Amino acid sequence: MHWTKGIISGSLALALATALPVARAQSAASQAASSEQNWWRNAVIYEVYPRSFQDSNGDGIGDLNGITDRLDYLKELGVDAIWLTPIYPSPQVDFGYDISDYENIDPQYGTLADFNRLTAEADKRHIRIIMDMVMNHTSDKHPWFIQSRSSKDNPYRDWYMWHDGKGETATSPGAPPNNWESAFGGSAWQWDPTTRQYYYHKFYIQQPDLNWNNPKVHEAFRNIINFWLQRGVGGFRFDAITTLFEDPQMRDEDPVLDKNGKPVMLFGKVELKDDRTDNLPQVHDVMQEMRATADKFDSDKFPGARVFIGETYLPNIGELAKQYGAPDKPEFQLPMDTQIGFINKLDVATFRSRINDAETKLNGNTPLLVFDNHDNPRLDARYGDGVHNTDIERVISTILFASRGASLSYYGDEIGMKTTPPTRKEDVKDPVGITGWPRFKGRDGERTPMQWDAAANAGFTSPTATPWLPVPPTYTTVNVKAEQSEQDSLLTWYKALIQLKKTNPAFAHGENVMLDTDNTKVLSWMRQTAGAPTVVVSVNFTADPQSVNLTVPGSGSGVKTLLKTPGAQDPASLNAIQLGPFGVYIGEVQ
Numbered sequence: 093m094h095w096t097k098g099i100i101s102g103s104l105a106l107a108l109a110t111a112l113p114v115a116r117a118q119s120a121a122s123q124a125a126s127s128e129q130n131w132w133r134n135a136v137i138y139e140v141y142p143r144s145f146q147d148s149n150g151d152g153i154g155d156l157n158g159i160t161d162r163l164d165y166l167k168e169l170g171v172d173a174i175w176l177t178p179i180y181p182s183p184q185v186d187f188g189y190d191i192s193d194y195e196n197i198d199p200q201y202g203t204l205a206d207f208n209r210l211t212a213e214a215d216k217r218h219i220r221i222i223m224d225m226v227m228n229h230t231s232d233k234h235p236w237f238i239q240s241r242s243s244k245d246n247p248y249r250d251w252y253m254w255h256d257g258k259g260e261t262a263t264s265p266g267a268p269p270n271n272w273e274s275a276f277g278g279s280a281w282q283w284d285p286t287t288r289q290y291y292y293h294k295f296y297i298q299q300p301d302l303n304w305n306n307p308k309v310h311e312a313f314r315n316i317i318n319f320w321l322q323r324g325v326g327g328f329r330f331d332a333i334t335t336l337f338e339d340p341q342m343r344d345e346d347p348v349l350d351k352n353g354k355p356v357m358l359f360g361k362v363e364l365k366d367d368r369t370d371n372l373p374q375v376h377d378v379m380q381e382m383r384a385t386a387d388k389f390d391s392d393k394f395p396g397a398r399v400f401i402g403e404t405y406l407p408n409i410g411e412l413a414k415q416y417g418a419p420d421k422p423e424f425q426l427p428m429d430t431q432i433g434f435i436n437k438l439d440v441a442t443f444r445s446r447i448n449d450a451e452t453k454l455n456g457n458t459p460l461l462v463f464d465n466h467d468n469p470r471l472d473a474r475y476g477d478g479v480h481n482t483d484i485e486r487v488i489s490t491i492l493f494a495s496r497g498a499s500l501s502y503y504g505d506e507i508g509m510k511t512t513p514p515t516r517k518e519d520v521k522d523p524v525g526i527t528g529w530p531r532f533k534g535r536d537g538e539r540t541p542m543q544w545d546a547a548a549n550a551g552f553t554s555p556t557a558t559p560w561l562p563v564p565p566t567y568t569t570v571n572v573k574a575e576q577s578e579q580d581s582l583l584t585w586y587k588a589l590i591q592l593k594k595t596n597p598a599f600a601h602g603e604n605v606m607l608d609t610d611n612t613k614v615l616s617w618m619r620q621t622a623g624a625p626t627v628v629v630s631v632n633f634t635a636d637p638q639s640v641n642l643t644v645p646g647s648g649s650g651v652k653t654l655l656k657t658p659g660a661q662d663p664a665s666l667n668a669i670q671l672g673p674f675g676v677y678i679g680e681v682q
Contacts, residue, residue, distance in 0.1 A: 132327075132399040132425055133458050134600050135172040135498045136590055137222065141466050142179055142201055143187065143560055144541045145503055147553035153560050154541070154552070156202035160210045163217055165572065169506065170590035173220040175329050175401070177466060179207070183233050185298040185523060187539075188224075189331065190231035194316045204323075211324045220326025222401065227313055227378075228332045229299040236312075237300050244287050251309055253292035253301050253338065257283065265290070271344045272369055276524050280369075294335050294369060296523065304336045304378060314385045321389045327399035328386075330424075334404060336375050339368035359531070371411065379415075379423035387422070401460065401500075402427035409449040416457045426460035426498055432491075433463035436474045438484070438633040440615050444606055447495055447617070451604040459497035463488055464505055470538050473511040480635055482508055483674035486585055486657065487631045490676050493589040494629045496604040496619070504542055506586040507575050512564040513537030521561060540564050545573040580658035588655050592678070596654070597624035607642050614638050614671060618681075626681040627654065632671040642666040650682030 146158030156179065166174065178188030179201045188198070197207055211221050230237055239248035257266030268281035268290055274297075281290040282297050292301045302309050317328065345364040347355040356363045379400070386398045404427040406412050412431065417423030432446045450459040464471055471488055472481045485508055492499050513533040514520050525534015541559050543566070544551030550567035553559050575581035593599045602621035607628065608614065616630040626647060632638045649665040655678040656662070663669045669677050 129397050131172065131220075132397065132498055134593065135399075136170055136493070136593065137173045137175055137401070137460075137498060137500045138166060138169070138171040139175045139177070139465060139500065139502045141177050141503060141539055144539050144552070146542065146544075147557065147559070150554040150557045151200075152553050152557045153200050155200065156197070156206040156210050160206075160213050163213055163219065166219060167217040169587060170594060171219055173222050173326050173399070174214065175222040175500070176224060178224045178226060178331075183231055183298065185231070186296055187522075189226055190229075190233075190296065190299050191226055192231040192233045192235075195319050208323065215324065220399075221324075222327045222329055222399065223320050223325050224331055225313075225317070225328040226331045227302065227304075228294060228335050229301045232298045232300055240300075241284055241286055241291070244289070250306050251303055253303050254287075254289045255281075255292070255342070257281075257290055260288070270342050271364065272338075273345070273364055277527065292338065294332070301338075302336075304374070305340075310378070310381060313382065317382060317385050318389060321386060321398060325398070327397075327401065329401040329403065330379075330382075331403050333379070333402050334371040334375055334406070335369060336378060337372040339372070343368055345369070371406065376414065376417065376423060380417060380421045383417070383422050383424075397425065399426060400424045404428050405430050409446075409453045413454050413457070416454065426458060428462050428500065429459045429497075430462060432459075432461055434468070434474075438475060438487070440612050440633050443491065443615055443633075444609065447491070447604065448606055451496060459495070460500055461492050461495060461497060462500040463492055464502035464538075465500075466502070466539055467535055468538065470502070470509060470511040471505060472508070473537075477635065480674050481510075482582055483657070485582055486676050487633065487674050489582075489586060489589055490629065490631050490678070491615075493586075493593045494599065494619070494678065495617075496602065499593070501586075502538075506583050507543060507572055508570055508582045509540070509543060510564060510566055510570070511537040512540050512562075512566075514562075519562075536561055543567040543571040545571050585655075592654060596627060596680075597621055598627040598680075602627070607644070608640055611640065614640050616640060616642055618644055628666065628677075628679055628681060630669055630671060630677045632673065632675045635673045637673065638671045638675075640669045640671065642669065644681050647681045651679040652682055654678045654680055 140159060143154045145154045146162050147154050148157040148161060149155060178191060179197055180191045181193040181196050181198045182188050182190050183192060197204055214221055236248050236251050239246050240252045255269040257268060260266035265283040268279050272280040274280045274293060275295050280292055280294060282293055283290050293299050294301055345366060345368050348363040348365055350356050383400055390398055402415055402424040404412060404415050412427055412429060415424050415427035429450055435442050471485050475484050475488060514536055517529045520526050520529060520534050520536060522534030522536050525532060525536060540561050541550060541552035541563050546568045548555035549559055550563045550571060552563060575583035578584060598619040598621050602619035605618050605620060607616040607618055613634045614630055614632050619627045626644055628642055630640050649667050651663060651666050653662045657672055657675040660672060660675055661670060671677060
């Protein structure tokens, strides 16, 4: 570059005048592309249970067009992506998790045309659709299994896990191959008289496990993933993903032992480990393969990463860290960190430790926090005290949205929907509730219809229709319409938290650093990022008022309120933050 007396030559000035806007535009485009590629890092993901979200045709079952009709609500809430539990054709033994066709839509929910409309309308609102991908098993009505069980010589025989029994005779099947148990109770082996062998099912009898040692199974699921990527989905949530492989030696599971080395009894039976049937290392190879399939598709046709979410119930943070894969062999962007959300008691020390684990022991990867889903009682049943449930739900939501990483929320939590299990066995729809009654009433209680308003059937379906599950009596006051107009409602709180997550730089990009770490009643942390004010968060885990004195290294004691529990006072400084029962305070350090 040629400079003369500090003045740029005319030709160079002209060149710079032309180049700088172009460079700025390119830089902005580069930043936008990076943001698009990494959209999931600070995402709000919302689980929709389609049967229960919105019915558009009056048959009492939620459907795809109903979800499309509610996209504006989800956009206003601040949702980036919707995870749909399975909407594929299914006998509905496990309400969609028993799939009979992976490349179509169950007529109860609509058609492929309805799905195309949903994705198109969601895209207009910058909301991605995430499909549930069930690779561990199919329905026993899937054509693959129908072929597989027809004869030992059928080409699909080796697509599933078939084994001889022990001590089989001409008149008796003998005992199952080993002591492996179904997650839903009883033996994991089912005798099939047609070919006189047992097949393995980790879950229901009607959900035979696929044989992932067969390369043709791999090929089939690569094609299935590509089918949905072609339709513009934003990614996949992989169901029961750690259960794909079993011990090739077929060894019995060992008993769970107590501290004295004696077998633990559960409901009159010895409780067994699942080391032989869960989290085997070959799962990582499969996920690397499926991720490479999606990443190749992205680079060829569409910008923006397709996110991989894992249903990963794991014993410790080290095992969770493995689920991300390596930089050259990536697996999940967002394996679920269930170690935080399913503590199921408000214990400050445990939360502090596990949130810190997510910050420091995942090799810099993005945590996905989740507190609730369709398989567990809602927040009120697991964390509530029956008196301060709404305040406790504010505490939980603050941890969910104000911690670093992506957040997964379950439909209805934003309005405080309650767990409402059936009171009579004849009303139970969930098969595991029928077999477990009355000790276990199933999962109907957390799957009840979304409560939109105070009209009959809560606005979920036509007032004259019969919903597939009863609408809880709480709908007259706990509903979206009522809470949208209330300044202090839980829905208003959710919206404010999500807005902070999206717009405050420390929330969007900052590290998570624990404060006041000796406190056993209040959990406090700060969010920090370069070039932006630090934000502090304090949540009271008790029903008694608490006072906290926070010290932020390198900062003063001034604080500006960003969000606080309704009715709370603004603190004069970080030295005197007053929290009411289960109170929350979020402030920007001055």
